[in-house]
Amino acid sequence: MTVSTSIWILIVLIGVLVGLTGGFFGARHYMKNYLKQNPPISEEMLRTMMMQMGQRPSEKKLHQMLNSMKASARNEK
Known part of the structure; x- marks a missing residue:
């Protein structure tokens, strides 16, 4: 070398x-x-958004929305 x-x-x-x-x-x-x-959207942020829209969020509905948002994020990739 x-x-x-x-x-x-x-x-x-x-x-x-x-x-x-x-x-x-x-x-x-x-x-x-x-x-x-x-x-990233947390459970507390989602609860606040739903309350601002005039909805009374139940735990079941919160988890359904979080799971659907996660599923749609996975499908976009």
């Missing part, structure tokens, strides 16, 4: 490490912002 080949291998390895590290932190930052802007 010549010196120039060793330098190229070193440069490529450093580039891969920098790319992986940058990609990890970039994806982490993106997901934090996404979850801040679009929080």
